[in-house]
Amino acid sequence: MTPPAASPEPERRDGDLHPDLLPHATRILGELTGRPDAQFRQGQFEAVDALVTGHRRVLVVQRTGWGKSAVYFVAARLLRERGAGPTLIISPLLALMRDQVAAARRAGVKAATVNSSNVTEWDEVVGDLRSGRLDVLLISPERLTNPRFRDRVLDPLLDGSQHDGSQHGGSLQDGPVSPGVGMIVVDEAHCISDWGHDFRPDYRRIGSLLESLPEDLPVLATTATANSRVVEDVSAQLGSETMVIRGPLSRDSLRLGVAPVASSGHRVGWLISHLNDFTGSGIIYCLTVSAAEDTARALRDAGHDVAPYTGRTDAEDRASLEEALRDNRIRALVATSALGMGFDKPDLGFVVHLGAPSSAVAYYQQVGRAGRATDSADVLLLPGDDDPEIWEYFATASMPGEEDALAVLAALSESASPLSVPALEPLVGIRRTRLNLLLKTLQVDGAVERAGSGFVTTGRPWTYDAPRYEAVAEARRREAEAMLRYEAGTMCRMRFLAEALDDPTAHDCGRCDVCTGVWWDATVSEDAESGARKVLSTLGVPVEPRTRWPGGMEKVGVPLKGVVPADEQVAAGMTVARLTDLGAGQVLREFLAEGHADGPVPGNIADWCVRVLSGWRWQERPEAVVAMPSTTRPVTVADTASGLARLGRMVDAGQLRFTRDPGTPDVNSAYRVRNLYGAFEVPAETAAAVRGRVVLLVDSEIGSRWAVTMAGRELRRAGARAVLPFALAVRG
CATH class of the missing domain: 1.10.10.10 (Winged helix-like DNA-binding domain superfamily/Winged helix DNA-binding domain)
Incomplete structure (x- = not known):
């Protein structure tokens, strides 16, 4: 089906555009890019003009690197100069927001974001919005379902009305939000559509939001990964008069390849052997958090300068890791899809996948990070035999x-x-x-x-909308089958990806392994594969210590900031396995599951604990054992602690106590630390037993690491020489 008003690229004709706008818009583009000679690409100014002078709704479907963000920042500034209110950008990922705030500043646009990582800054941001000092507000789609944000910020902003906020409590400042919104931008707009590869429930609210807005309010939706069905769906949600600007999606700079299906050990062994064959720095994508962390550990053990980047990575660490990759201070990030939409490094040299995404469209989006400002970049897929099982798990998990x-x-x-x-x-x-x-x-x-x-x-x-969910499930099955056809290599790899996106300009690239043959060294040394298998099959998951307090703690009433003092830090810890791992992880997941009776650890888990402790490369052997207080598994924790003390011939120093309810762990870092601050008590007999000793701090699970950090801090303040956290499992 052909989307309404779609064209490969709109042609510029005399009289179509407003010539007086072009010189000023071009100057703003030069400020944004840092290049005074910058010129708009075909389609960019057409979109800006449609938004600023036509007040239209526009859908831009262009490949990564085309400059979609330039369209909305130039348009945002022009609209503000004409007296319009601030632009609201709905954006899915924190990495995307950080890049966009920096880009906006270059264009002379003051931008800020409200998301889960900057809770302590919300009042300041909303204050700037109300006073008219803010040009662009970036929010995650989740904000649209937050009642306080809707009442205090979103509804008044969309209405352009005064709102005194007197009816609701919360942390957002009271007062008017004015003037009304000048433009709405929906970034990664394929997420709106049921048929998009990365559909997200929160995005569904955007369709109803747009229906309630005036038809002359400028709306821009952008994506790099939408086939005709998705374009048609998103266009319909934007409105019948939507202008669609759609360009070619093939990337001639990419050299694509697919290796034969192999085990995890073989694939990680290949990376150990050949990571240095690639030019520049890049991204190694994995399908799960566990795979990313294990792969990063195997590569680091082999001497490669890599780091994991997943949904479990702290916001502060994400920003520093992204900068390290941009500056080529690190060889690669081993990442899940958490590093994807919006990450901007035009000279990224390679993208390797350990395991295939479940659709060719999702794969195209991730590999499109590479080769945007280079003549050549290498893209290699190392599929696994368990890929279809992982696809099925995520597909069923996302369907209610x-x-x-x-x-x-x-x-x-x-x-x-x-x-x-x-x-x-x-x-x-x-x-x-x-x-x-x-x-x-x-x-x-x-x-x-x-x-x-x-x-x-x-x-x-x-x-329950059974027909819709069944149709979406069937679409996902077809996408998975198409991904397997891509792996089979029956046609040019780039042509296959472009045709999956219904790109009418799809053509053979003349560079991929189908067009020219295998371009990589397929050999794997025995030592590399053996080393990989050893890491992947070994019990014991390292737990890095927290070394910095969350930002803005003083705003939630806690006098902690900056680096955790060295004499209050815990050391690196260990757990037996991740709850998401196969093997030991499955057993632990069942044993620690909600509803499973609290009780002593069974023999096999006790044996695993001993094996992990015997293989732990600590700087100093622990001399005493302390149990964490537990509201869910007190018997399990106490039994584990006393058993390890007995088997390891260590002092059983007893258990810490809660002074109050520590609250739920399902909050951001600042509030988790606030809830745990002062919540742990070291009994006098425990303090006497740990003074001057290295302590093993035992719990059933480790999640955010803040509980063991705060408990360990109290033990250090009570005189412990060092504290080593240990748990049966780590979440994620």
Whole structure:
């Protein structure tokens, strides 16, 4: 199907555009790019003109690096100069937001963001917005479902009205938000569509949001990865008069290749042997957090300068890792899809995938990070035999099940007060990740809403949309089958990807392994593969210590900032396995699952603990063992601690105590530290036993690491010479 008003590139004709606007817009473009001689690419000024002078709705589908952000920053400044209100950009990833704020500054546009990583800055940002000092506000789609943000910021901004905020509590400042919004930008707009490869429940709210806005409010939607079906769907949601600017998507600079399916050990061994064959710095993508962390560890053990980058990486660390890669101070980031949309490094030299994404469109988006400002970049896929199983897991996890949805609604209806996610878990028997996705879907459907830190039902009727979910599931199956065809190599790799995106300019690249033959060395040394297998199969997952306090702690009433003092830090820790791992992780996941009876550790898990401790390369052997207080597994933790003390001939120093409820761990770092600050007490007998000793601090699980950091801090302040955290499992 052909999208409405779509064309490969709009042609510029005399009389079509406003010539007086072009010189000024070009000057702003020069400021944005840092190049006074910069000129608009074909389609860019057409989009700017349509937004600024035509007040139209525009969908831009252009490959990564074309300059979609230039369109909205130039348009935002021009609109502000004409007296319009600030631009609202809805953007999916924190990396994207950081880059965009920096780019906006270069264009003379003051931009700020409200997202989960800068909670302590929200009041300042909203103050700037209300006073008219802010030109661009970037938000994540999740903000659209937050009642306080909608009431205090979004609704008044969209209405251009005064709002005194007197009816609601919360941390956002009260007062008017004015003037009204001047333009809305939906970045990575394929997320709006059910048929997009990266559909997100929170994005569904955008469609209804746009329906409620005046037709003459400029709206820009952008994406680099949309086939005709997605373009048609997004265009329809924007409006019948949507202007579509669509360009060629093939990337002639990329040299694509696919290796035969192989085991994880063989693939990581190949990387150990050949990472230095690639030019420049790059990204190694993995399908799961565990795979990314294990691969990074194997490569680092082999002497390669790499680091993991996943959804579990702290916001502060993400920013520094991104800068290290941009500056070529690191060989590669070993990443999940958390590093993707919006990361900007035009000279990225290579992208390697250990495991294939579940669709050719998603794959194109990730490999499109490379070769944007270079003549050549290498892209290699190392598929695994377990890829289809991982695809199935993520596909089913993202689709709400009818029974699960009804169970959640029933539990909320029967509760007299809002229920948090941890409170819901034991009532409905749904895992945390799936439960969070389900709650997002029910929020967007209007069946539930947030109330403080929990959820309540709205009382609106809700019906499971089986036909829609079945159609989407079928589309995902076809995408997975297409990805397997891509791997089979029956046609030019780039042509295949371009045709998957319905690019009418698709052509043979003359560079990939199908066009010219295998271009990489396929050999793997025995030592490299052996080393990889050893790392991937070894029990024991290192846990890096927290060394910096979250920013803005003084704003939440806690006098901690900057670097954690060396004499209050815990050392690097260890756990037996990740709960997401195969093998030991599966056993631990079942043993530690919600609803499983609290009790002593079984023999096999106890043996694993001993093996991990015997292989731990600590600087000083622990001399005493202290158990963490636990609200969920007190027997398990106490049994593990006393058993290790006995087997390791260490002093059993007892258990720490909670002075108050430590709260839920499902909050951002600043609030987690606030909740844990002063929550741990070291009993007198424990303090006497740990004084001057190296302490093994034992827990059942480690999640954000803040609990062991804060508990370890109290032990150091009580006189412990060092504290080594140890747990049965790490989440993620």
